[in-house]
Amino acid sequence: MLNRRSLDPEQRTLYGANLQPPAGYVFDAAVATTFSLDFETALAVPVSLALFAAENRDDILSHPLALLEGAERIAGRLVVFTDAGHIQASARPHSRLCSLLERIVVEVAAPKGGAFHPKMWALRFTPLRPEDPARVRLLILSRNLTRDRSWDLAATLDGVVTKQPKAINRPIAEFLRQLPGITTAGAPEGVNTLVDELAADIRRAEWTLPEPFQSVSFSVNGLGGKPWRPEPCARLGVVSPFCDDQTLSMLGGLTSAGKPIFIGRSDELAQVSDVTLDGFARVAVLDEMATTEDGEEEDATALQGLHAKAFIAERGWDTAITIGSGNATRPALLTGKNVEIFATLTGKRSRVGSIEEILGEKGFGRLTRPFVRNEMSAADAAQRAAEARLELARREICRTGLKLRCERGEPTDEGASTWRVWLVPPEPMPLAGIGALRVWPITRGEGHAHFVLQLLRQGQPADLGTMPLVDLTRFLACHLTDEKENLSILFSTGLMMDGLPAERHAAILRWVIDSRDAFFRYLRLLLSELGDPFAAALAAQDGSGQGAWRAASDDAPILEEMVRAFCQGGDQLRAIERLIERLGTGDGTDTDPIPAEFRALWNTFRIALASQDTVHGE
DSSP: OOOTTTTOTTOOOOTGGGGSOOTTEEEEEEEEEESOBOHHHHHHHHHHHHTOOOSSHHHHHTOHHHHHHHHHHHTTTEEEEEETTOBOOOSSOOOGGGGGGGGTEEEEOOTTSSOBOOOEEEEEEEESSTTSOOEEEEEEESOOBSOOOSBOOEEEEEEEEOSSOOGGGHHHHHHHHHGGGGBSSOOOTTHHHHHHHHHHHHHTEEEEOOTTOOEEEEEEESSSSOOOOOOOBSEEEEEOSOBOHHHHHHHHTSBSSSOOEEEEOHHHHTTSOHHHHTTSSEEEEEOGGGGSGGGOOOOTTOOOSBOOOEEEEEETTEEEEEEESOOBSIIIIISOOSBEEEEEEEEEHHHHOOHHHHHSTTTGGGGEEEOOGGGSOOOOHHHHHHHHHHHHHHHHHHHSOOEEEEEEOOOOTTOOOEEEEEEEOSSOOOOTTEEEEEEEETTTOGGGOEEOHHHHHTTOOEEEEEEEGGGOOSEEEEEEEESSSSOEEEEEEEOEEETOOTTHHHHHHHHHSOSHHHHHHHHHHHHSOTTOHHHHHHHHSOOOOBTTTBOTTOSSBHHHHHHHHHHTTSHHHHHHHHHHHHHTOSOSOSOOOSOHHHHHHHHHHHHHHHHHHHHTTO
């Protein structure tokens, strides 16, 4: 969070900590935006929101039952919008649980042809005490939803939902409302309603500003209107990993009391002319020593590289710090082609600090060193041309209506169902300048890749092979190779799938809940109270069922918790009923993970629930 020591590298906050509810509140709903994401990080988010926090992503990923329940519990209450074609892919197979993200991750495209680049979270929390107001949180970040360990910045605002709309919140509310209209492959059911509800709450939010700031304003570029850019000021400091000559020239001419300061990346600054850089008092880059802790050997917690973006302006007695997604580039600030989001916090310079204090030796500047012109050569023209060809092909794949078609195949020798998947182009696709295109379902890995370039150019369907039901997914990994240069890109995109069997979701449940022990531990997760992270974390641990259906990590009998859930209204028991129904929809080749004794007990609860529903008129 921005505070009195703004941009101080010693003031750090974990990404997950920003998603945790305030004391006395539980998570209710969220809308997030990001330029890129990776599947594992996105899969860990629902667990952080709905079950329990962890210090790092790998702690969550080690609990498949928690990943499953997190996705189940969050369904319909979280949507993440990401730039089409910028989901990271891998040669190895991804977890089949990643298919659950089809209900959460929605790809979009910038209306003006640039990148969809905003990094934002809008979260709503409900109180444990009915008399307390609903709360919202707004995060404006420079970080994507990935495992990247670069230096990033975030502005965190907490507020309460009031009855009256606030003018300052209009840009954010309008931004949210436009998101469902720029999807590339449609949005899951309920997304429009969720986005509209959160937009209405954000519109009426009254923010508690972090000290020492006195005001906040928001701006969105790329969705209409004049793009935001820094205005003339006395002094200016800019932190931006990406830059170009024209934009830096504009920034260099904004100040009236001394040249600006710029902190960027060597490879980007190598493309900028000396004349333009002469317009800055100091041009610096991140020191290599800043990629480790205190200059020691690199470890898993060290931050690497620069990804933060900030524009710091001094006007009169004030200092304004603008945090957001936009770099010092033409698409972000000049043409408005990129969709970007910014938050500007303003306070008295005596309390916020001057640009020299914030970016100097006592602030973020101590992680930097002067830029040296010839330390890194600019990319040659041939490489840049190849990068442009690959980017155009990526957009063509993600934005021209490619679909997947699913058909039932021949059963295996054991009698299990198989499904054949086809990649279907709407018309012949040029894919100019591309030498090869290999694709595979993310659940299958590179060993199941198929070359599809010629078929797509002819407008013909491409056979992606047969696979078991649990491997079916809308997410496709794509590996593009340039025709001339030794350059390629690997990414994933989610396509519409015709014929996706309704029982695929149940197949994923049966794959995770594959034993009596897994079933009992998942029961404990279902019975854990929302807002009780300790109980949920215990339930996710490995172990074995004991005695009268005891939990793996606790001595309290599950039977007692089921009785308590019934006395509290039975909602958690109805979730158990849905689970049992889904686990019973297999193709007969799987071992039943539900013990016969539990099924007999469950019939008693089923009758009691039916009686309870009758009493309440349900």
